[in-house]
Amino acid sequence: MTNDTNVTWHEHQVSRSLRESMKGHKGCVIWFTGLSGSGKSTVANTLDHKLHQMGVHSAVLDGDNVRHALNAGPGMLRGAHGDDFAERFGLGFTAMDREENIRRIGAVAHLFSQAGIIALTAFISPYRQDRDRVRRTMDAGEFIEIFVDTPLDVCETRDPKGLYKKARAGEIKNFTGIDDPYEAPSAPELVLQASEKTPGVLADEVIHYLTTQGIIGATA
Ligand SMILES: Nc1ncnc2c1ncn2[C@@H]1O[C@H](COP(=O)(O)OS(=O)(=O)O)[C@@H](OP(=O)(O)O)[C@H]1O
């Protein structure tokens, strides 16, 4: 066990503002939240592409991908310390596992932001308190919560991975929106009416917000 009192925070020589001035824009975390199939990944990737073309350094942290590596499930993990390893560190979809998923992602996204990068995260992140906890680890204006507001019936009709169908059939338990809760943000920085507009238009709405907040320059 680590004795937390023996772990010391270090200030680094290259400051955040030095990194940001090198890039010509600020670092931040753009936190997309919404139901499975709402369009989080699509908008995040479209935005990433547009920012890249503008010379803005961004990076996407995506639900399914992160759950293949950093936050792999018990079935994907093999440790050197016996069977207990996978059960202890693998993450599934209980409320506690989702909380830990979001905590780890928040910490990683924060590191990106401190390095002057615009981190785009695309996770359901269904619990308000988990998202708020991540927000509290960051500076004012650094955490930008974006609600990808697509109605459940639209997500269910899209069902690109067939997961809603399985959840309705009882083959997947605790599926968000079916038999597990989704708590919409109470005061997000932005709401995207994502069932009514193209991903390109939605990404432009985020770029407009970043410009008005001075995170990226009008000519970035
Ligand atoms: N029970 C249950 N509930 C919701 N989603 C499920 C579940 N089981 C698997 N999946 C798939 O996992 C993706 C969601 O992972 P996240 O890491 O974003 O979830 S969470 O933020 O921890 O709630 C989600 O991906 P997206 O559709 O991209 O959101 C699903 O493909």
Ligand SMILES: Nc1ncnc2c1ncn2[C@@H]1O[C@H](COP(=O)(O)OP(=O)(O)O)[C@@H](O)[C@H]1O
């Ligand atoms: N604005 C949109 N309009 C129409 N279809 C969309 C839009 N955004 C995403 N989609 C489609 O909806 C499905 C789910 O999108 P995805 O980005 O994977 O959602 P999420 O990451 O929230 O699970 C995909 O088939 C995608 O092509």
